[in-house]
Each structure stands twice: as structure tokens, then as C-alpha cells.
Amino acid sequence: MKLRLGIPKGSLQEATIALFLRAGLTVHTSTRSYTATTDDAEVECMLIRAQEMARYVSKGVLDAGITGMDWVVESGLEVEAVSSLNYSKQSRGNVRWVLAVPEDSPYQRAEDLAGKVIATELVNVTSRYFAARGVPVKIEFSWGATEIKPPTLADAIVEVTETGSSLRANRLRIIDEVMPSSTQLIANVSAMQDDFKRKKVENLALMLEGAIAAQGRVGLMLNVRKGDLANALAVLPALNSPTISPLNDGEWVAVNTIIEETAAWTIIPRLKAANATGIVEYPLNKVVL
Amino acid sequence: MKLRLGIPKGSLQEATIALFLRAGLTVHTSTRSYTATTDDAEVECMLIRAQEMARYVSKGVLDAGITGMDWVVESGLEVEAVSSLNYSKQSRGNVRWVLAVPEDSPYQRAEDLAGKVIATELVNVTSRYFAARGVPVKIEFSWGATEIKPPTLADAIVEVTETGSSLRANRLRIIDEVMPSSTQLIANVSAMQDDFKRKKVENLALMLEGAIAAQGRVGLMLNVRKGDLANALAVLPALNSPTISPLNDGEWVAVNTIIEETAAWTIIPRLKAANATGIVEYPLNKVVL
């Protein structure tokens, strides 16, 4: 028996396969095929565009898959959301779809766009958004580069953005958020009733989360006298409780903990000031707290 | 005094030098020279083809060298086999030389090949193999691509294989194993009588084995209540006994161990299920258990 797993083809593909590798599962793709094998004989993969993942999962062609919540909602199909995976700043991690209009246009609210042309890749979500507000608009499917269409080809757009910089560069102004979105591990509802498949999907989620948790984190070891322990612990963030173990001499203890890699920049000088010695930062592969 | 060490030129060269680096010995090669220096002033290297390594070592031009056991036996020369090194799947690690015939030929045993032409790169070993069975054959030296020679240029071949896939692709059928082989650290017999050289060769073997052992392994740290310790330990493979140390609070212990990197995929979910917390996987450079 095998778990059939969908990997998003395209911009997220490389980052997803790298994440799987860090999680402990090597995926073997081939330029000639849409299918991929893995080192776990019980898992096989298929490369499917994020936009179509929900269709493949909901119809049971795949048991589970990785895609954005936006495309799940757009599809209108039923799947189970197992885990939210925020593994890449460069890829679509936490993004939002917004309604944007030309900077110098008079439009301030969705209601101002009655009778206008709205260009978007997310046609169904956009339709529901305007229908819910009772605003009649003409929605045109856009194949991309949506942000350059106003004002000649559209009056407003519904587009995905992370920092808003591309919208600003095209002199567009955000007037509302249509929906937020993040990357998800989704599963087929029936597959999750099956013991083997549910366990496989849950273990996959655990290991992916472990690899994501290790990314951008480091281990920190240090020694401190018992009398200074409280001060040193006060410096450490409350992410998880540090492991404290006795040393042979009876006077000192060793502290071992996990911190954000970027936090080391401020924590280490403060640990030093708190009389910690032998401070060592070391790299991690996976973290399951 | 210096240890003169032979590194196999060609397909194993890059992997060997990378292994030496991981073992702690940087080798400096030059595109213009067959000799190479190292960061250990007492070790100097020479790049020699695997087929000729035994000759250089047995005649004392080199004190030790890395080559395949197949070429040692083919040479018929006397050297000391110090350590078997299985450091690269892609290179000739554990391989075997087999007698193969066309799939649709009638030959089933070596004895069926009396009077036939056998093509091989391993002429002496092949001669001894057929002589031991009293089967007269004509053995032709092959410069490569031996597997495409039957049936036009040879009736059977003796060829090296790891998975057999190249033989199958050329529609050949294995009818016997002629000899297995693996990569070896070999040494000159007299050099091993010399205290300085024997110690150098043994330390080299220890460090190479330490680097090979670290390859594909990871460190695993976790905390567990004393009451759950037995269950957590039951999950760990018997590769080596884990290091268990007390924590300050008296109720928990820390466990630190080495596991196969690929095993993490199944072990970590089971540790989590056994109530382990703070599970951290970290990378290793060398392991000497």
C-alpha cells in the first residue's frame, strides 16, 4: 500500500523537495515524468500545479498534497487541511489576495467598482467576494502580469501580494483584503479514515514541521555557575525550556537550548555579560520540541 | 621520514580526496603533477591508477595505497590489506565480477563455454577461474565497453557489476560470480614492520573509518522522564549504546546518540509517541564508536 502525495510543480517545487530532503525523505524526480519515487517505499509522488492540487486530492487521484489555501478555496472542493507549512519566504508562504486600484483613481471601497472590469487569476473567490457585497462587476481571467492591466485593460485587480512592493511599483493602491493564504498539507477526506494513510500523513506532517522548526534555528550550549544560572536563563527566550544538567565539579551547570539563529546576535553578548562561559552555537537538522 | 600514499587516479579520485578531507587530512593536488602534498608534513601522496596500485605498493615505491581488491588479486602481488573502506555508492564500493552470457544463448555454466572467446578487463583472475574448472577458453583483453561485445566479438564476458542493470540493459545473463571486491587500504609488507609507518597507516585507517562512519549518520538528542526512558530506548537501534545523563531537576534524563540519517524518518515519530521532548537532530563530522 502506498501514500500518493502531490508536490506543487513550478515555483514552489524546488523548495518543497529541499524541505522533504531535510525532513528525511529523498524525492527522485525525472525530467521526463510527472511522477517521482521516494526513498520510503510506501510514499510515491506526483508533480501537479498548485492550482489543480485540490482537484486531484478531492477526487482521490492523490491521497495528500501541498498547495496554497487560496487555490483550495478557489476550487470549491472539499479536502482536509492537515498542517500549515511556512517554509519559504521566497515562495508563497503567508500571502494575501487584495483588491487594488490605480493610485490616482477615485475608488475607495469595493462598492465604488460597480459595473467595472476586474482582472484576476482567482476568478471564483473574486466572484464570491463581490457577490457577498452585492456589487455587480465584470471579472476577467488574467494569465499573469495582472498588475500592469489597470487602467487600460481593467479598472481594478485582485492580486496576490506579500510585501506590496510590486503593486506600489505599478502605482496601484490596495483598498481591501480579499483573502489571506498560506501553504498547506491537505489530504483526501476518505484517505484520512484509513489507518495506514492517516498515520503516514501525520508522520509526514511531524517531520516536515521538525525540519521547518530547525530552519533558522541553532543549538546553544553554555556553562554557568549555579549562582549565575537565574540571570543566564533570564536572557534566553521562552521558546522552550532549556535542558540544564549538572557538571562534575558540583559548582557549575551546563545549559543546552534552541534559539532563533537571528536572536544569537543579541543573546550571546548578554549571556557573556551574565558570566556564561564556553558559549557554543552549533547547527541543527531537525527540531521536534 | 614520510609515509608515501597512493590515491587512485580517475573515477575514485575525487571521492577519495573528499573522504581524506572529512577525515582531517587536506590533500593538495596539482593538474601538472602525479604527486600531491598534504597538510600532514609526514604524509605525501601519489596519484596512481587503481589497476597499478598493487605494483607500486608491493615494490615499495609507495608505502600504502587505496585500490580495489580486484586489482590487487589481478596483479598477483603480495601486499597487506589494512582496512576495507566502503565510502561511495557511486564508486566501486562493494562490487562483484561476474561471468555473463547473452540472454538467449544456451550457456548455463562456465563448463558450457569450452573453446569460446571470453572478453574481460581482468585477464589473470579470469584465467585462474577457468583453469580451476579445467575449461579451456580464449581470453581477450577488453579496453572497456565489454558488455556490448557479445555475441559478435565474444561469446561471454567477465565484467564488474554492482546492481546488474548495465548487464540487463545489454541483454546479458549472469551465470556465475567470479570474485567479489571492495575498496581497500593496502600497505607494503616491509613498511608495516616499521614502527613509524605502521602507526601512520593505522591512524589513517582509524580516521578514514571515522569519517566513513559519520557519513550518512546524525546525532540525536532528546529529553525524557525517567519513567519513560525504557520505552524511548526501545525505539533506538542497537548501533551503539546511547549516552544517558541526569538533568538538574532529578526527574528527567537527557539521551544523546548516533543514528543512521535515513532512520530518523521512522525513529523520530516513534520517540515523540514515547513522550520524548526536545528532540534535536544535528550533523556530525566524524564518529569513532
Next chain:
Amino acid sequence: MKLRLGIPKGSLQEATIALFLRAGLTVHTSTRSYTATTDDAEVECMLIRAQEMARYVSKGVLDAGITGMDWVVESGLEVEAVSSLNYSKQSRGNVRWVLAVPEDSPYQRAEDLAGKVIATELVNVTSRYFAARGVPVKIEFSWGATEIKPPTLADAIVEVTETGSSLRANRLRIIDEVMPSSTQLIANVSAMQDDFKRKKVENLALMLEGAIAAQGRVGLMLNVRKGDLANALAVLPALNSPTISPLNDGEWVAVNTIIEETAAWTIIPRLKAANATGIVEYPLNKVVL
């Protein structure tokens, strides 16, 4: 408030930015600009040639900067030397400026060069050197390739060298050392009176030193019976005192320490001989002892 920090443009630039990254500070350069941002909103950088760094720092255009002590002295300007940073063998770490003459020339001392032409990139330091000895010479600024100028374009040169190999290759003979030099973190004298800036500069020095200390070092863990502990510790270098902690069984202890990566090559075999087991070498990011 921001710390304005100078990074040396050119041969040291890449190594410096890599060091900052290891220290925990990501620097974002742009091919179009001399300025660079960092992930610490309180630090901004400027890319300035090492030769001009002291001018920028002493005039307060920058609060601190990284450059060689040679160019600080050459400039004749006042700055505060905060930390000596030896982070790259390939770059100008510990170097020295020497007075060199053609191998077969009669010159043996600076005094023999009265009235002669001296080519150098370090005109002011060279002038002071000869003035201090009362030797009148003609000093010509050299744009580079100074070592090929004698004897046609100069009688002697003052040139930087690390190993002397380039001088030997051009058949030059060193007759005196003019000044040694190393890479420095320098700061503006007034900026160091400001609490915010002094603290920022000192933390920067701490983290850079921590990253440098981790470079070329590794962590070493091992277990040993209490009775063998003294022998095992005798093998370890006195770099810092190892962390020794009890194990659960009461008979063994765990030792954790930091050693030079290159020292592992000789230390691990000796630890093994001293009955240590479970010897594991692991990589480090930062070390603050």
C-alpha cells in the same frame, strides 16, 4: 540612531561579508550602490577601499570600519583600534611590509640604498622608515606589480608579503621588515564616547571574534570511565577547560570540548588509545569561550 560601518571593498569584501553572516549579521549589498543595509536596523554599511577607510572613520563619515593596520598607519590619521581580526589566510591577515632588493644586488641594509629609487604602494610609511635611518632615497608610488620593477624601474621595493613566495619568484631578497600588519576593527574616537555606539561596536567585536574562533574549530564529545578520565584529559590541548558531566550509570563521564579542526587528526587516535568511546566530532557556528 545607527552605527555606520565600513566594509573593505575589493579582495577582502567577500570574506568580510561571509564573516559577518557567520557572526549573525546579514549584509545586503547592491551592485549599484556603495551603501549596504543589514538585518540589524541599527547598523548600516558602506563599501570603502581599505586604503581610504581610516580617512572615512577619522573624519566621522563612518563610526567604525574594517581595514589593515598598514593603511591606518599610512594615513597618519587618529582612530581607535578595537579588535584584531585574523579571519582569512587568503586575504591580508597577518602580513608584513618588507624592504626587498634583487637577489644578486650588493645591497644588504637600508643604508646601502642611499640615493636609490624605491617603489612602493606605502609611500608615507616608507618615507618615515628611511627618514628615521637618515637615508636619503627617491620614493616612487607604484600602482601594483611592484615586484617586477627592480632593477629596471627601481633599485629596491617596499612590498607586502605573507609567505615571501612571490618575492622569491621574482628573484628578490628581503633585507628588512618595515612594518607588520593585521586586519583591524577600527572606530572613530568620538563615536566610542557615545554609549550606544560603543556598545554596538563592542558587541560587533564579540560576535566577529566568536565566529572567527569557530572557524577551523570543531566540537568533540566522548565518554570515558572515571578511572581513564585523567589520561583522556591529558590528550586534550589546554585551549579551554573541557565540560565534564556525570552519566546515569555512575561509572562513566561525558566530556565535551572544542578543539582545532586540524588537531583532530592527531587527538582522536590518542583518545581512542586512552580508552575513550563514542568519540563524535561535530561542527560549530560560533564559539565564545
Next chain:
Amino acid sequence: MKLRLGIPKGSLQEATIALFLRAGLTVHTSTRSYTATTDDAEVECMLIRAQEMARYVSKGVLDAGITGMDWVVESGLEVEAVSSLNYSKQSRGNVRWVLAVPEDSPYQRAEDLAGKVIATELVNVTSRYFAARGVPVKIEFSWGATEIKPPTLADAIVEVTETGSSLRANRLRIIDEVMPSSTQLIANVSAMQDDFKRKKVENLALMLEGAIAAQGRVGLMLNVRKGDLANALAVLPALNSPTISPLNDGEWVAVNTIIEETAAWTIIPRLKAANATGIVEYPLNKVVL
């Protein structure tokens, strides 16, 4: 006044810009912008997806553009087709959209698919195709990888193909051609009424065709006695009439012509057999016959 020209973004982009360069027009793209300048101050470009080109051209946002005829027809918009450009085997040159079904399915004609699901990227063309035959089907838009959908997600597909190899690899059988397509230079109907723009578009077409004609062709020069001229000319293909010019000695003539590069393989041996001498093949940039 400027001609605004659309270049297809994506798979055809690189080949199109290379063609423009060979035609004599350098296009300067930027990774940050959808617009591009050219060395002709009267031409500016915009990078637009092939699927949307007709919309931009028909609404006058662009004066002309390069796209496939398939997407022009799919859009249902009116533009003028100026020139058919077959410049890249690897890209969509001459292709056809076909109706394909699983190899082992019972479907033989479009009519057999009544009530079935058809997946395609070309929804409008496909709708018209089935409507014209009076066959009611359910057409689903496909985001790509359409050929792997039958039989689980679709009963049949309408997909683009050049050689049919991808369809065969997915075990699909073609049962009808829906429409052929080729790359086109299209123009806005009103823009072609404007003298400046029409002339610019026509010159562009001439130069693009000249560069395409030179691609895969070579020049061939040879000398032949007058008496052998007829035989030599008989070897040359009738692509265009060769240029024949007298030589100084009165007995020989020089022949200069253009041939297909691949034809040289058979033509040159035959010219040699026809007593031609001094046969020289040379490269070409552009050919306007």
C-alpha cells in the same frame, strides 16, 4: 511617434529576442520591468504572455505583437495577421491542437464523447468545435499537464502537439484535429491604417523573414569551366537562381548561391563530381531573396 510591439513572455521569449537581434534590432529587457527598449528609437516593446497578446493588440495597448494563431482565435478578438514566422523548432512553430482519448478507450469520433468531460487549455475553441458538431460535453479548463488527466479527471483532452510523442508516452490516441496553429506577427487594425506604423510593421516583417531565411542556410561559392556549368547548375536546388559571373581568364565562371545547410552534405560531393573547384561554404546573417 513609436511602434509599440508585444513580445511573448515565457517559452518563446528568448528565441524571439534572439531572432530580433539577428534581424538587426537589439531589444534591451530588464528583470524588473514588463517593458523593453530597442536600439531603434521608434520601436518599444512590452513582454506579454502569448495567451493575452491578442487582447493587448486588439484594444490598441500595443500596435503589433508576436503570438500563436491558436491564442488569437481563442480570444475571439479582431487583429490583422501580418506574417507567419516559423523560427524555432523547439518552440511552438507549426503545431496542431488535437482531440485525444485513452488508447484503450472505445471513442473513435467526437460524437462518441457526448456527455463526457473534456480537459483543455483552449476552452473557447474547444466549445465551438463541439458546438459545431452538436455534441454536448463538459469542458474543464486545465492549468497544464493535461495529458495525464485521462481517464481519472477527464474522458478526453484537446491538447497542442508537434510530433505527438508526449501523447503517445501518456498512452493517448488522437481522434481528430481541432485546429492547426503557427507563430504570427499580428497588428492592430487601426494601426495598420497609419502610414508610419504600417511601414514599421512591414519592415519588421521583412527583416524577421530575412533572418529566418538565413537560419539554417549557407552561402556556396565555386568556380567551374563554362563547358561544365550546366552540369554544376543541375546539382543546385531551385531555391533561387544562382549568381553567375565571368572570371578574368575568359574560360571559367564563378557561381555564388544560397543553399540549405543540411543540403551541403549531398550537394558538395556532387558538385565536386561535376568538376567544380574552389568550393567554399560560408556563413550568412540575413537573406532577402
Next chain:
Amino acid sequence: MKLRLGIPKGSLQEATIALFLRAGLTVHTSTRSYTATTDDAEVECMLIRAQEMARYVSKGVLDAGITGMDWVVESGLEVEAVSSLNYSKQSRGNVRWVLAVPEDSPYQRAEDLAGKVIATELVNVTSRYFAARGVPVKIEFSWGATEIKPPTLADAIVEVTETGSSLRANRLRIIDEVMPSSTQLIANVSAMQDDFKRKKVENLALMLEGAIAAQGRVGLMLNVRKGDLANALAVLPALNSPTISPLNDGEWVAVNTIIEETAAWTIIPRLKAANATGIVEYPLNKVVL
């Protein structure tokens, strides 16, 4: 006897060696040496910084060299300027050194800068410029990035520019041109008295000019009826007179000429309009008109 030739090390080096190759002289450099051999046994090269070329040539260490006229004048040394070589837009071809001040400063003329600090790489030329105007200034040598110095480290700068874009980007305003400059082949005055060396230098100049002339030019062949010849010739630029030769049939002539590659874009459509046929554009290696 050999001609010793200096090639500018650094930004112009690659373009210069590529030019020599197109001119017919292969230069063999080595990363280990300042000298280079050529395929002409009578020419040997030395890689010298452009700033020091005049010194090497004037002192006779080199017979000839390639450098900018700016550095020749800056050196104040006597050499013979043999040929002006404009071979690379990206490199310093035709440039000018200008006096620039901050955009929003009050300075309008050199005279306004009395008593101010001027930063420049071209100290001597700048000194003479201000001395000639009787304006006393403080000139500081700049190691680079001169354009970022005003207003903190300098009041004005003398800097090289081709298009002025870098100055504008740093908000500087040009108030005068100090000197124009172009790349030159320079020679030692005495060497030019020697027959062998003068001939070598002149042939080198001829071939370099031939290669430069071919760069950016193409050959154009076409056929035209005698009656249309005048019209066709009227289209061709007057760069050189085209070669016109009779064809065998007596009615047509062949025209062969050299044009600017960029001119083809406008010339070919006009030739076609003038009834020319068989228009073929072909690449060139060298042109000596």
C-alpha cells in the same frame, strides 16, 4: 629580435586580448606571470597597469603599449602616440575627465573653488588645470569611489565619465571638462627609429585597426539590373565605394559592400524597394579599406 609590447592589466585586459585575437595575434597569458607569449615569435607581451604603461614605455622596458591618453599625460613622460584605438564601448574608449561639484552647491566655475579640497585619481593633470587658471586648491589623491566623497570628504572632484550617469546618480553637476581621453597604441621614441621595431608597430596598428573596423560591420551582397543600379547605390552609405561586377547574362550586376551592422536595419528594406534581389548579409573578420 623581439618587440616588447605592454597590454593593460585589469578592466581593459580581456577586451584587448580578444581584439589581438581578432587581429590575428594569439596572446598566451598565465595566471602566474606578468609576461605573455604570442604566436608571433617576434612579439612578446607584458601585463602592466594602464597607469604605469607610459613609464615602462618611456624608459624602454617596453617598446610599445596600449593605454589611455589620460595616463600618458598624467605621467608627464615622452612617448609616441601611434594609433587611437576605439575598440570597446564597455571599456574606456572615448571618455573625458570632468570637474564636478554637488548639484546643490553654489560652485559654477573652477575659479569658485579657490581654497577648496579636490579629490581625484589624476593628481598631476588636475594640478596643472588649476595652476593654469591661477586657482589655489588642495588636491587629494583618491583610491576610487571618488564620486561619493563630496561634500563630506571633498568639495569637488575630477573624475572620468563616459555618459555622466554615475555622476548624476551621486547628485553631482559637471562644471568643466578637464581633458578628453581615448585608448592609444603608444611607442618608445627610440624604438620607432629602429626599422624592425617601427615596421612591427605599424603592422600591429594596421591589423588592430582592421579588426576594429570589422567589429560592428557586415558584408552585403546583392544583384540588381543595370537600370536600377543608380537607385540601389543611392541607398548605400558613402563609407567606401562598393565593388560592382558584371554578371554573365549581361543585364545584371553584382554589388558587394561593407556596411555598419546596425545600418542593415534601414538599408535592406530600402534596397528591396529599389528592386535589388538576392540580398545577403554575411559576417566579417577584418576590414582594411
Next chain:
Amino acid sequence: MKLRLGIPKGSLQEATIALFLRAGLTVHTSTRSYTATTDDAEVECMLIRAQEMARYVSKGVLDAGITGMDWVVESGLEVEAVSSLNYSKQSRGNVRWVLAVPEDSPYQRAEDLAGKVIATELVNVTSRYFAARGVPVKIEFSWGATEIKPPTLADAIVEVTETGSSLRANRLRIIDEVMPSSTQLIANVSAMQDDFKRKKVENLALMLEGAIAAQGRVGLMLNVRKGDLANALAVLPALNSPTISPLNDGEWVAVNTIIEETAAWTIIPRLKAANATGIVEYPLNKVVL
């Protein structure tokens, strides 16, 4: 019917396939297969090591092949030598196998080596060489790096060399030439009796020779007055007779010829001196004189 053609695998492979491409025959290799297809449906290729080519051709597994004459002679098999192809300086073009001994050894002639060990890759040729001189020696097959074997592993070697530089670098002295060698197109004797195959092989030889002849040659066009023609022609090498054609004005003639690319360096200046104008050098693809 097909011509089966052997291409030498290894160091000559890339250069051979590039030559075939220039000759007009595209070869499609695959990393997975020893066979290769071509754009000529009547030619198929096999990649075979040069050492084994003669065996494949003489036994009729291949109709023709490219290899060195040395390996043909070594094999002792009968094949027909069709054409000598000197297409690559970097590859084994014109080489020679020599007998070499250590520089400081006493050996001066083959006869001095009686009873000694000779290492070589060319065992049979070497045996015949010594047998012909009646000198008994021990010949050992060498897998490579033969030049480093004397004096420890061999007393002398028979090795291939082009310039002798590798032998000198290893302090060896050449005492005799054993055999010269060059790259050959060889064919099976029976295949050359077959009309189809003989014609295919001869055309292949013609086109390969045409491509080789074009390599390193260029076309040269120039105009000259009739009165200066004799002087101009005197400058041109006698490689082939130039094509001279009348120009329209009756006073000038055009000269078109093929010269060595390296000869342009000296010829063009002399043509200019002989009053030639409009001198244009252009690239060639193939030359069949």
C-alpha cells in the same frame, strides 16, 4: 541499408563529433547508449575506444571508423586506411611513439636495453621493434602515467608524444622513434567492395577533409588595379589559385582567395603595401579546393 561508423570514445570523442557537425553531419549521442544516430538516415554510429576500433572494423561489426594508426598497427588486423585526418592539435593528430630513458641513465640505443624492463601501452608494436633488433627485453603493459615509472618500475618506456614536453618534465631522454602515427578514417575491406558503402565512405572522407580544410582558414577578398595585380598575387601563398574577376569600371579586378588564418597577420600588411584596397577577411565553413 546503413553505413555503421565508429567514433572514438574518450579524449577524441568531442572533437570528432564537432568535426562531423562542421562537415554537415549531426551526430546524436546519448549518455545511456554506445550507439548514436545521425541526421543522415543512412549513417549510424557506435562509440568505441580508439584501441579497439580496428577489431570492430576488421570483424565487420563496423563498416568504418576513426582511430589512430598506432592502434591499428598494434591490433595486427587488416583494415583499409581511407583518409588521414589531422583535425585537432589538442588531440592525437600527428604524434610519435618514442623510446625514452632517464636523462642521467647510460642508455644511448635500443641495444643498450638488453635484459631490461620496458613499460608501454603499445605492447605488440614494442615487441616487434625490439625483436627486429634482436634485443631481448621484458615488456610490461602500463595502464597510464608511464612516464613516471622509470627508474623504479621500468628501465625505459615506449610512450606517445607530440612536443616531448611531458617527457622532459619527467626528466626522460628520447633515444629512438618507434613509430609515427596520425588519426585515420579506416574501413572494412569487404565493405569497400560494396558500391553503396564505398560511396558513403568516400563522401564522408570528402566532407571531413572539407571541414578540416576550412578550419584555421579564412576567405580574403580585395580589389586591385590591373597594373598592380601581379604584385598583389605575388604576396598570396600558392595554396590554390585565387579567383580573379573583372569589375564594372574596366580598370580594377576583384581577387577572392583562401588563406591560412594565421597567415593573414603577415599577408594583409603586404597586400596593403601592394596597393590593394577593400581588403576583407571573412569566415568559412567548408573548403573543397
